Amino acid sequence: MKPTHFLLALGLMTTTTHAAAPIPPTPPDAVKQPHVVKAPFGAERQDEYYWLRDDKRENKQMLAYLQAENAYTDTVMAPLKPVEERLYQEIVGRIKQDDSSVPYRERGWWYYSRFETGQDYPVHARRKDGPGVDAASIQQANAAGDFDGEEVLLDVNALAKGKDYYQVGDYEVTQDNTILAYADDTNGRRQYTIRFKNLATGETYPEQITGVSANLVWADDNRTLFYVENDPETLLTKRVKKHVLGTPVAQDALVYEEPDDSFYMGIDRSRDDKYICIGVESTVSSEQRCAPAADPAQFVVLAPRQRDVEYQAEHLGDRWVIRTNADGAKNFKIVTAPSDSTSRKDWKDWVPHRDDVYIEGFELFDGFTAVAERSDGLERVRILKAKGEEEYVKADEPAYSMGLDVNSEPDSDWLRYSYTSLTTPATTYELNVSSGERRLLKRQPVLGGYDPARYVTERVWVPARDGTRIPVSLVYKKGFEKNGKAAMLQYGYGSYGASMDPGFSVTNVSLLDRGMVYALAHIRGGQEMGRKWYDDGKLLNKKNTFTDFIDVTEYLVRQGYAAPDRVAALGGSAGGLLMGAIANMAPDKYRVILSQVPFVDVVTTMLDPSIPLTTNEYDEWGNPEQKEYYDYMLSYSPYDNLKAQDYPAMFVGTGLWDSQVQYFEPAKYVARLRDLDTGSQPVVFRINMEAGHGGKSGRFRRYRETAEMYAFMLDQLGVAEPAP
Template sequence: MKPLRFLACLLLTSPLLMSSTASAQTLPTPPDAAQHPHVVTAPHGAQRQDPYYWLRDDERKNPAMLAYLNAENAYADAVLAPTKPLQDKLYDETVARIRQDDASVPFRERGFWYYARFETGKDYPIHARRKDGPGVDAASLLAANTVGEFHDEQVLLDVNALAAGKDYYNVGDYEVSPDNTTLAWAEDSNGRRQHVIRFRNLATGVDYPETISGVSGDLVWADDNRTLFYIENDPDTLLTVRVKKHVLGSDPKNDPVVHEEADDNYYLSIGRTRDERYIIIAMSSTLSSELRYAPAANPVQFSVFAPRARDVEYEADHFGGRWVIRTNADGATNFKLVTAADGATSRTDWQDWIGHRDDVLIEDFELFDGFTAIAERSGGLERVRLLRANGSEEFVRADEPAYSMGLATNSEPNTDWVRYSYTSMTTPGSVYELNVATGERRLLKRQPVLGDFNPDNYVTERLWATARDGTRVPVSLVYRKGFARDGKAALLLYGYGSYGASMDPGFSISTLSLLDRGMVYAIAHVRGGQELGRRWYEDGKLLKKVNTFTDFIDVRDFLVREGYAAPDRVAAHGGSAGGLLMGAVANMAPDKFRVILSQVPFVDVVTTMLDPSIPLTTNEYDEWGNPEDKTYYDYILGYSPYDNLRAQAYPAMFIGTGLWDSQVQYWEPAKYVARLRDVNTSAAPVVFRTNMDAGHGGKSGRFRRYREQAEMYAFLLEQLGVD
């Protein structure tokens, strides 16, 4: 077989990949995908020409399509070849900061301490446990793992062994039966998030013969230690459609359906309540949710906790003989907490407990004996509120102006200690535990950063930029101490702004390589996230989506005006829905960005949202709008990056995707790049990299992703003129 590079170069002269004029004398000729007439018609009659529609192949087997992707990869290799020494340097810098034989903070559950650890030079974790006993706690186990004392350890899953010989491998979830004897795990071997469930006898280490394919990563055992609940995916749309149960030793083909979701706007998930009494089936869409529950001791009949209703979201947990529910019912836009007695079957059974506030978003809660921990958001920052049974309360303190804080793994409720995570753009990820009774705080673990890293060498700030409509947009940024705000620096601006996902400021071990070269790194907390509460999300979705894009541009302008960056040295970065943001700002303000990094970008919004057979489409009508409605069609068409490419000078771009991506299909960025090459009047390079064996999250393994990132960052630094 001839090498792919040879095949790709050969195909540049084929009828499907015609030659084009080089974008610059120093660059090779980029691929030029053939055009084939294709009309995309909406139900209301609107039509659009899509000459690159042929690049879509649901089976990923079309030779012409694969030839184009390989040709683009060969072109990327050629364009990026001069940066190879810098790529290697960036990779080496990042990996040198990582403690390779690291381990997570252990947590106790049913008489065992569970954790994951890594071995030097290996890409994947080892999931293990140790028995509880006198003198055994998280600190002692962390110390033992640090010095390599594993004599009393039981390995549950050595993911390195499971991944051997595979281009991609990931364990979606693993669960141990209540009697601690049987392990079930869900594995994904191509990145498409279609898992296979396997079982292992933990006493003998022997795997059971049966496997269950085509499922999500959610697993829940019943109290009999032989019955496992799981969720079956639709093989085409990948939607979670059926909850089924399997009895160990039986044929999975005969597994009965416990619940089938008829509405394809809803996702399914399963779990157990805090007190382990109930198994829960949760159904959620963008705007509403529903919960069903059954006794874990006899999970035969699942009862509806409260019927679903439009614009009413809720999630519930059970502990101390009552239900506690987080909900936006009755106009609680930022959510409130309510309670209900056992046997509750409707919202009329709910009683208010922690009321709604316009300035505080309740994001999560955890129930303990004697107190409740509430994860909140106020003023764009996270905090943890501790509410005692006697009504007194306090907040967990933070020591920096911009940070990220949240509840960590709190596996057992009968304790005075609450664990929480803390990080900032200068503080590596940390796990603390706080004694609610005494106030004692202990640092259990801080992400080790090897080498000469000193957090005092870096400065983080929290700023507020004014958007064009007068809205104040929060900005988090970090730079190396000694930075001069003289308007000469290079800056990388990151953004997301969708689904109400908040992009909180956290530590990045690879970003240090940018900061140490004099760059500024910033996060624009644009509308569409939830940093400033639910309204912040509502003002960046549906018919207000453009606010997300203009906020990002306005933050860029603010940072330039304030001297944090030179106007011609600003880069932008986003992925997935953040890739939509990148495509939109590239069309709207191409002259304001020197380079754009776009990973797995959602750029063909109209065509995708018109096709319910594509995974995730139907679940997202309430996020983007359904273009079968002409009002939404026209609005989405006005910003969809693929549809708004036009003859103008675009910045340098690095665009990445995965062939097996189930969330943003590879053909979206492939079509986008093909059309961009037709209209772009700039000489700046456009690099399109497809991982042929990866999905939405890129390649598996903790080191391989840094190799990919080093390639992208080397491109970035070269374009910005950073040494």
């Protein structure tokens, strides 16, 4: 078949005559091929689009279908190109192109990253400490273009040249500050390659280590690097190995191998640099084994793993300080143990458990400890001083996000913390715990005349159908009237205990300036209201996540924040599962749904342990090899619950090389949706053929994707373009 005929057959080209109007584009129609998915206990399901899965990404028929979907999306979006371009220019116009991060000091050097005008990737650099050198002076020099004395560690722009995708996931410098190890990814699949660079000579060593995670730790000898090797099929973090510079990679010694595929693995150095620790963690359990960084020959377990007991330990001085949920501390507590402890029997309570306060983490200093907490759905930082006094870092808005920032050295009186809200750009402060002095180190510059005083943020509490109160963060332009006429974008996630806190977004300003409301629903499945909030939104409680989101929508419409026919919903990954569920459960509540890298084929994916993430997540979703979980998951899985009804307009996005939610899930979902949708609203499917879970690499390229998606949404909601 000739190319033109092939496109016509797929409906991607239209024919016209001089006497007739253009024929609307017809979406692709994927071929059906019978396939039975079986569960171990005998249940069977038909999956007519299973053939779209190709783990090697080489099947020509599959690739042709994806390319046809992209071509169809191009056709649908063509009239909206001016809006897309305007959105893109607005968004990037707010970004300071030659920006830099706040430098932090470590072992006599100040480290930071900076961007150059017109460049997509950062330059990672450092400057030597000395008289008059501090975070403020370096930022001033960077802003003035004065790079005298700067040492470039990695110019990622040069490394990424000629590549469709490029990311440096981690980089670490030896304790003597002379050798750099870094891990890079060239397709977005999060399978990294480790490379080595001599910082004195600029030489890049020939040795490379492939198939690893982005997690690197040097030993004190400045020659031995510990890294995590991934399983080549499941991509799970499986083995910790060590590489000695100058020796064959094939001879790298195995340090530890995790036998349980439900655990993730990582490595780190302790707060005081005395230990190298291997941490393994599942949804409900964790374990840590550590060895002296000066002689990491034997890794000793700090406390043996136990189901439903989680802990994370840090070392400073002569003790371990440990965050744990042991002994029924559902919202976590902090305990201490001596340096030679190998059992929970040595643990002594320090910061007690509270039902109304969730402990997220902590940072140890020589003279105080900073504890990151949550209460009433908001973050706060509590400072515990050596003599027993305590105080909270202050916040000035009703809905905000606050957390510990980079505090690289424990021998300091200065605590760095971050602050942002839906109206306040990301801000880094430094607080002197002894004197109370506070310094503003950096506020994210927002160009184009952005003024936070022109916008209003508020927090409302929405009653869910079971009586639970759901916190919602809102932002809109000052002068907004709750008259039930506005368009609204509602975002949600609600999985893995990941809290979606209100933070500033340069993209959302374009929506607010067009009169829209942005709503962030803190639904169950996250951890905004503590550990119970998470437990009430997972496993056999998962449907609470979906009904919470729908209940928030209905409440906000009733209260006049939005018109009932002008609501958009947005979610990605597990939030894409949320989008698929609400589309099936309440399609009439949403005019348009934006679903990025959506996890929509829950049962089939969780039945297949060869798929990355599956085995790690049995305690998040359930194991469908057990009938109780199979039946429950099947009752909400978006792909399995598509039916003949009118669906909202949809914009679905994915990446061909996604390792977290594989491309074939949304591909199958869109194909079946097209078969069953009885409505007339457009469904477009954008596949990034060179990227993975996070979309395109580079600082600006991802905003092209956002602008396209938002242009589609604005058109569907009938949002008018502002006057020039």
